[in-house]
Amino acid sequence: MEIKNIIFLLVLLAALGIFGYTARKVFGYLKIGKPENRFDHFDKRIGNVIAIALGQTKIFRDSVAGPIHAGIFWGFMILLLAVTESIGEGLIPGFSFSFLGPLYKVIAAATDLIALVVLVAVIFALFRRHVAGPKRLRELDRPSQMDATLILFAISLIMLSMFVQNGTRIALGDGADIAGSWRPISLMVAGMFGASGSTHVIYEIAWWVHIVLVLGFLNFLPYSKHFHVITSIHNVYFSNRGIRHEGDGALKPLDLEDETAKKFGANDVEDLTWKQLFDSYTCTHCGRCTSVCPANITGKLLSPKKIIVDTRTRFEEKAPLVTNGVEDAPELQKQLLHDFITPQELWACTTCRACVQECPVMIEHVDEIVDLRRYLALTEGEFPEQLQVLYRNLENNFAPWQFSPEDRGAWADGLEIPTLAELGSAQEIDYLFWVGCSGSFDARYKKVSVALA
Numbered sequence: 335m336e337i338k339n340i341i342f343l344l345v346l347l348a349a350l351g352i353f354g355y356t357a358r359k360v361f362g363y364l365k366i367g368k369p370e371n372r373f374d375h376f377d378k379r380i381g382n383v384i385a386i387a388l389g390q391t392k393i394f395r396d397s398v399a400g401p402i403h404a405g406i407f408w409g410f411m412i413l414l415l416a417v418t419e420s421i422g423e424g425l426i427p428g429f430s431f432s433f434l435g436p437l438y439k440v441i442a443a444a445t446d447l448i449a450l451v452v453l454v455a456v457i458f459a460l461f462r463r464h465v466a467g468p469k470r471l472r473e474l475d476r477p478s479q480m481d482a483t484l485i486l487f488a489i490s491l492i493m494l495s496m497f498v499q500n501g502t503r504i505a506l507g508d509g510a511d512i513a514g515s516w517r518p519i520s521l522m523v524a525g526m527f528g529a530s531g532s533t534h535v536i537y538e539i540a541w542w543v544h545i546v547l548v549l550g551f552l553n554f555l556p557y558s559k560h561f562h563v564i565t566s567i568h569n570v571y572f573s574n575r576g577i578r579h580e581g582d583g584a585l586k587p588l589d590l591e592d593e594t595a596k597k598f599g600a601n602d603v604e605d606l607t608w609k610q611l612f613d614s615y616t617c618t619h620c621g622r623c624t625s626v627c628p629a630n631i632t633g634k635l636l637s638p639k640k641i642i643v644d645t646r647t648r649f650e651e652k653a654p655l656v657t658n659g660v661e662d663a664p665e666l667q668k669q670l671l672h673d674f675i676t677p678q679e680l681w682a683c684t685t686c687r688a689c690v691q692e693c694p695v696m697i698e699h700v701d702e703i704v705d706l707r708r709y710l711a712l713t714e715g716e717f718p719e720q721l722q723v724l725y726r727n728l729e730n731n732f733a734p735w736q737f738s739p740e741d742r743g744a745w746a747d748g749l750e751i752p753t754l755a756e757l758g759s760a761q762e763i764d765y766l767f768w769v770g771c772s773g774s775f776d777a778r779y780k781k782v783s784v785a786l787a
C-alpha cells in the first residue's frame with residue numbers, strides 16, 4: 335500500500351463515518367412519527383420502483399424537464415460504477431474493473447458519453463434555473479436556489495474532473511487504462527497532454543478533486559433538498575400505489591368511535607406517520623405539484639409543495655428536541671398547524687390529488703392535508719363559515735341542504751321502484767341504485783335520476 339492509499343483510506347473512513355453518523359441521526363428522527371406498515375407487498379413495491387423510480391415514467395410526462403432529469407438520474411446510476419472504480423483505485427494501486435473484459439470497454443464508453451450528457455444536462459438546468467426557465471424555478475427562495483446551484487456546480491466539477499483524470503491517464507500511456515480507446519471524450523482530453531511528470535501531477539489532482547467532491551457531495555446530501563438522491567427510490571418503494579385503497583385515492587378511514595383518542599387528525603409532526611415525515615425528506619422542490627394544483631392556479635394560498643417543505647422545516651426543528659428529551663424550548667411552543675401551515679391553505683384543497691399524481695417521487699400530500707384538516711374540524715372545531723351550514727344540515731337533515739329527509743324518495747313517486755327497505759333483503763336484488771343527495775333533492779338532478787331509473 336502506497337502513502338496515497340493510506341491517506342485515501344483515512345479520508346474514506348472519515349467521510350463514511352460522518353455520513354453514517356448523520357444518516358443514523360436523520361433517519362432516527364423518523365421514530366417520532368406514528369408507526370405504519372409499509373413493508374408488505376414486496377413484489378408490488380418493487381414494481382413501482384422499476385416503473386416510477388428506475389423507469390422515470392412520471393418525469394417523462396414533462397417533455398422538457400423530463401429527459402433532462404431522467405438523463406441525470408440514469409447517468410448517475412452508471413457513473414456510480416466509475417466512482418466505485420475510483421474508490422477501488424484509491425485503495426489498491428492500479429485497481430480497475432478491467433477484469434470484466436469486453437463489458438468493461440462498453441461500460442467505459444457508456445460512462446464517458448453519459449458524463450457528457452450529464453454535463454450538458456447540468457448546464458441546461460443551470461440555464462433554466464437562472465436565465466430562462468419556468469417561473470417556479472427562477473423564483474425559488476434564496477436558500478433553495480443556492481442549494482440547487484451549489485449541487486449543480488458540484489456535479490459538473492465531478493464530471494469534468496473525471497474527464498481530466500481519464501484523459502491524463504490515457505496520455506500517460508502506461509497501459510493502465512485498457513479501455514482508453516473506448517472513451518471518446520477522455521481521448522479528446524488526452525490529446526491536450528503529453529506523457530510527462532506534470533501530466534502525472536494533473537492526473538493526481540484530478541483524481542483527488544473527483545473523489546473528494548464525491549465524498550463531500552455524499553455528506554452534504556442529508557442537509558440539502560438533494561437528500562432525495564438517497565431517499566427518492568425508497569419513497570417510491572414505500573408508496574401505497576396499487577397496494578392499498580389509500581394509495582389509489584381513498585382517504586384514510588378515521589375511527590370516530592375511539593374513546594381513548596386524545597385528538598383526531600394531526601396538528602404537529604408527531605401526529606404524522608413516519609412515512610409522511612419521510613415524504614418531507616424526499617421533496618425535490620421541483621414544484622410540479624403546485625404547478626398543477628387547481629387551488630393554487632386559481633389564486634388560493636395553497637401550495638402543496640409548501641406544505642411538504644414546511645413539514646420538513648418543522649420536522650427538522652422539532653425532531654432533535656423530542657429525540658434528545660428536551661422539554662423546555664421556544665420551538666416546542668409552536669406547532670406545524672397554524673405556525674407553519676394555515677387553515678386557509680388547508681381548506682383550499684379540493685382533494686383532487688393532481689399533486690400526488692404529478693409528484694415524481696410519490697409524495698402523498700393529500701393524506702397530510704386531510705389529517706391537518708381533521709384536526710381543525712374534529713379537535714379544534716374550526717372550519718370555514720360555509721361548512722358550518724353544511725355540517726348543521728348533515729346533522730339535522732342527513733343531506734347538505736335544508737330538505738326534509740322525509741322527501742328523499744319523493745323523486746321516485748309514481749315510478750314504482752322498490753326500496754331496499756321494502757324488499758327486506760339484498761339477496762333479492764341484482765342492482766342497487768345509489769341516488770345520493772343531488773339525485774334526490776336537486777331539481778335538475780332529480781330528472782337525471784328519473785331518466786336513469
Ligand code: SF4
Binds near residue numbers: 626636684689690
Ligand atoms: S389535492 Fe389539494 S393540494 Fe393537491 S392538487 Fe388538488 S387541490 Fe391542490
Ligand code: SF4
Binds near residue numbers: 618623
Ligand atoms: S412534493 Fe413532489 S412534485 Fe411537489 S415539489 Fe416536492 S417533489 Fe416536486
